[in-house]
Ligand SMILES: [Fe+2]
């Protein structure tokens with residue numbers, strides 16, 4: 001049976017009680033040198049920082065009345081937005097401590113954001129819109145989590161890894177919420193079918209519309225390069241495939257194959273081995 005909001009298996013009061021600012025205690029900001037970080041890592045950091053900072057536009061775009069008024073999703077979004085706010089600030093602080101200038105963040109609310117806001121308003125006329133919102137959120141949080149894992153490994157920088165570990169704890173918590181909500185809301189086959197229809201046609205990786213496509217491709221190539229990168233992308237897809245109606249969905253791995261050149265990616269469709 002499809003669940004109603006009242007039947008959600010999430011204890012929202014308990015969830016809210018765990019909302020907190022990112023813990024930055026014990027981090028030695030005075031000992032971060034720009035030279036210890038490769039240009040690839042700076043490129044990724046600047047991208048992630050811009051994406052995290054952009055979260056603040058969401059109340060005016062993807063926060064539909066349906067989401068805000070939901071007794072579980074509404075309070076969650078307040079908690080989520082609060083925690084996300086600290087992620088960009090932590091990355092900015094790391095960059096500033098290394099003397100690294102920040103790239104442009106773009107206008108706080110772009111024309112594209114307004115369009116997305118309009119699209120969200122239209123989609124949210126569908127009574128089961130939250131199934132789509134929660135599925136979308138699950139894919140985004142998981143991709144972000146895997147991206148930070150890859151970044152931490154790529155950078156090999158102790159202080160940065162400590163910061164990213166703490167951010168990843170938040171992202172994992174957010175993912176759990178979205179995924180659990182999506183699984184419950186997709187129980188009804190008709191809802192799953194419509195949600196899948198929109199995901200197949202509209203989904204793009206995190207950062208779409210925030211930074212140019214060329215930069216998105218460059219950053220994805222850096223983070224998901226080589227067989228390990230492919231495995232990480234597959235982890236995103238295989239996890240989302242556990243949702244009702246999503247068993248054969250093509251998401252991140254397919255996007256990488258179509259959008260990042262073989263030479264930057266280092267793996268191709270025919271084989272899981274790295275290219276020679
Ligand atoms: Fe975040």
Ligand SMILES: [Fe+2]
Nearest residue numbers: 141170171174
């Ligand atoms: Fe998150």
